[in-house]
Amino acid sequence: MVMVKEEMRKGPWTEQEDLHLVCFVRLFGERRWDFIAKVSGLNRTGKSCRLRWVNYLHPGLKRGRMTPQEKRLVLELHALWGNRWSRIARKLPGRTDNEIKNYWRAHMRKMTKERKRSSSSSRVDHSLDLTELPLQAAAEAHDLKSTTSAISCCLTAEELEKKEEGVASYSLDQIWNEIATSEVINELSFEDSCPLMPSSPTWECCSEAVWKIDDDEELRMLLQTDHLISTHNDGGRETCSLAHQPDHFSFSPMYSS
DNA sequence: AAGATATGCAACCGCCGCGCC
């Protein structure tokens, strides 16, 4: 008998998939991505689920352009650490490594273009050696620092470095806690609409029961979306709720139009 | 207005480290 391996879905995520994923991450936490991928029936790889969550669905992610302070910090930290995107991202709460990486690439693209333009006009050779990029960034960061030194709301890379030496680096929880106290979180009504968090009694009860189930297939049956989780359209607003307790668990993630 | 080009960003791929058996 030939086992035909089911083809995994790829490409852009649909709203339905997002809703599903958020529900299951809420249930099982931000771990065991393969498990979540299996029991959710999303037909995505665990990696894909994790990436979607980390880069797009995680509550507390900042949307929109990076602020000048953030940009400066990225440049400074890149000068210090190089392409350690995840490490840099940990210093910019609400920003993902992917976002920072994208910004850096766009920034470098712009830089090389400008240099090309200026070199062709001035005939002075400013050709860019890729191996010098960090140094160049450092130089630029230094310039930026000197011109924006009045900005004090943000730690400089050096300060962060010192902080990092003295204290163990931030945990994600700490970072999200910081975000939670900032204004950003106010724009994301996630917690209000989805209070079934690990700290809640409901969660503890549910998660305990769920973790006692060993068999993936059995669990999938239990969690069949039409049993435990249902999605519905609430006046044009797609919401997701745990069946039998819709008042306790529902959310509506933000989508850019 | 239309085509070309640039930009932004989501998502995939491959590699690596770690924990488990």
Add this chain to the structure above:
DNA sequence: GGGCGCGGCGGTTGCATATCT
């Protein structure tokens, strides 16, 4: 100690949208 699976990371790609010519 080695094989395996999973999660995390950095590099890269491809598509949609914005901007330019």
